[in-house]
Amino acid sequence: MQIVENKDKFREALLSWYLREKRDLPWRNTSNPYYIWVSEIMLQQTRVDTVIPYYERFIARFPTMESLVEADESDLLKMWEGLGYYSRVRNLQSGVKEVVENYGSEVPASRKEISELKGIGPYTAGAILSIAFGLPEHAVDGNVMRVISRLLLIDDDIAIPRTKRIFENVIMDLIDQEDPSSFNQGLMELGATICTPKPKCLLCPVREFCLAFNEGRQEEFPVKTKKVKMKVVPVASFAMRNEKNEWLLRKRSEKGLLANLWEFPMIELASLQTPKELARVECDIELTELLSFKHVFSHLTWDLTCYTGLIQGDHKIPDGYHFFSNKEVEELPKPVPVLKIWDEVKQQLTGNDGK
């Protein structure tokens, strides 16, 4: 049975499955557009199970758009700590501020207006419009492209940006006018649970409509060209304390990777000299190796070794560096690799206390 000739039957099959099987997620118990907005930003490139606790904490801490507008950036980053893509929360606050100031705290319900808000692109616009306002708008993400490419045997390369337009046009033709929210969420739910990269077609509620399944070619879709391999960057990091047991950290640049988060000083290793030798020669500081690990980003890998040591007497501290007490370090927003180092430092401290 082909979709193009049986759109109503396809909608019925998808919606009845979704309404019967949908997972009970926190953001599905609200129609507050701001809450839907928060959930969609968190869900960008991030799995549902990861998002749930962050969403609960965020809504409890910032229950209204006005409360979010008033927050300091450091508080925002602390709420987002460990979630990644930290600009998302800065853009979210910026967008919410626009709504509070320019729309009387009412999220605009048109694609044109909502798309002008910071951090809201074509997908998120469609998701909020359909889920919060019940409007028949497309919300095409990676899940939807995978599902639709299989249903209709669309073999265009989804790595090419303009390919997304093809899928948006399909959705606008196929979307259920009575319940666009459940239709869009049904497609996403299908992609997340059944029409996965390794699809579970025997469980699929719409497999009789699926051209790829009928040909046994479901694993050939979607067509996506490969990316180049990332590079590995050797990095040395230094967890240094002074004689008052305060730790030396610095705030990262306001632009680029991990913007405005805090870290123990670190350098990319270009020198032939080992950090240990360098510190002894240049600063008369003895370092001991604390731990090593790899941290994988989407585009590069840090091969990181962390050293620790004691700074005694007079040393010139460069601009942007500060000493913090244990409690203060705890409160700074830190990316995951720095959290790992800090956990190791704390374990060492605990071990010493226990003796």
Next chain:
DNA sequence: AAACCGGGGCT
């Protein structure tokens, strides 16, 4: 169009 931007789970 391509590069940049985190982190974790799955296979």
Next chain:
DNA sequence: AGCCCAGGTTT
């Protein structure tokens, strides 16, 4: 070790 994920912004 590679792939993918409820993407958007900047260049």
